[in-house]
Amino acid sequence: MVIDKIKKRNVDNGQVKSKVDIPIGKWVKCDKCKEILYKENLHKNFGVCPKCNNNFRLSSRRRIEQIIDEGTFKEFNLKIETTNPINFPGYKEKLKALKAKTNIDEAVKCGIGEINSEKVVICVMDGNFVMGSMGSVVGEKITYSIEKAIKLKLPIIIFCVSGGARMQEGIISLMQMAKTSAAVAKLHKAGNLYISVLTDPTYGGVTASFAMLGDIILAEPGARIGFAGPSVIKQTISQELPEGFQTAEFMLEKGFVDKIVERKEMKDILYKLILLNK
């Protein structure tokens, strides 16, 4: 991969093990505090700005590295691929270009892995792919993973990041909300633990389905979480939105999130919650 080669040339000590997926080069600027950060330091700090604590968006691959014991992740191979159910103009081309650019094939990665040797099913959404939106393939992969967790009697953890339902798949995307929520109902009946982790941003049809149905709902600091997007609300009510509206902290205060967890503590907290639910 081209990005890989460029990256390797840029790293002096050659110690980097994995691909870098935010801008090419050694340095990156924090969106929030504008600080210029050395990328390796940023990655060592879990993708969190050391200066202002801003959480950079993580790819699904990097998220799995942070949460799952090295070498234990096995991705489910469903052998399915996104089509164009409502023949939305340009959708196929858009997907093709995105696949080439991001080197992932859909907005969620699912599989089995271990957290401090505790086996779990894990699904990690990826905001780099059509805003992490849920179409048929995302719906199927989440549902399959939930059913797999039931079958294997394992806890399931879902990291959410999503703009909502995938517009380009129309009503079929909407139905994925019912499909995934029905699977969660089955999971709860079977007695499996489900931890949902909300990351920036989690909106729309994902919030209004599996994201909000965990036994335990965690969130990353500052993550924007809601059903309707802020611009839609602003337009509807013609007034400014209050400070801190729809943040993880707001959701905690309103009673819709169990706990806000810093990225560097996420693995440890997940591990403890799994033990406490055994």
Add this chain to the structure above:
Amino acid sequence: MKEKKVTAWDRVKIARDSKRPTSLDYIENIFDEFIELHGDRYFSDDKAMVCGLARIGEMNFTVIAEQKGRTTRENIERNFGMPNPESYRKSLRFMKQAEKFHRPIITFIDTKGAYPGIGAEERGQGESIARNLMEMSDLKTPIIVVVIGEGSSGGALAIGVGDQILMLENAIYSILSPEGYATILWKDASKAKEAAEIMKLTAKDLYDLKVIDKIIKEPEGGAQKDVKHTSEQIKKEILKSVKELNKKTVSDLVNDRYNKFRDMGEYAKVK
């Protein structure tokens, strides 16, 4: 021949016509008796959703219905048929009751979407919809859904997880309103008409996509031309559906409902 001339956008306009019958019009005409009951027991009674007990002959039903107003005053009272979380929690309360007393549930969908307001977000609009989807998928009593006007977004689906999905010929059912769709995809709400044509939101489209089970014919010019006749057609289909669904054991009913939604989605198999 005539069919072909009606565009998707025409249907959108018919579905939104201010004279189009609302849920309460149908309820009045379909059921011999109806008593509305109020409140979610947590916060308030949201009038964008009407819930109650109804009867046809000897048969009892729980009715859950999104309710638009027909006048400006009514619409303000009903929040233009856009539910807040209390609506969904109220509907779930009555659906659970229906399960307890083994009554079939009839839901009527007619909304532009769940209300996008500050209070709605503060009180968990997303959570309330998610919970309905989850609970409905496993309710141990028949659920019949009728899409009568506009069915937009999760706000419609939140009372739409049923065993039999019926839809009036001129109703629409979609991921979002055409205006919202055009705004998200092309940053231009005025392209709603174009959006409507590609969204696959008509009854015929949804039947072909297997999202709905049955299209109910409307009189020429739309349901508003003859509410009584349209109600009769809906009633006939409801009774037919109940009869079929009552033949199933509870576990078959719930399994079939699960598989109905489990099978939704389109993707290709790769080798």
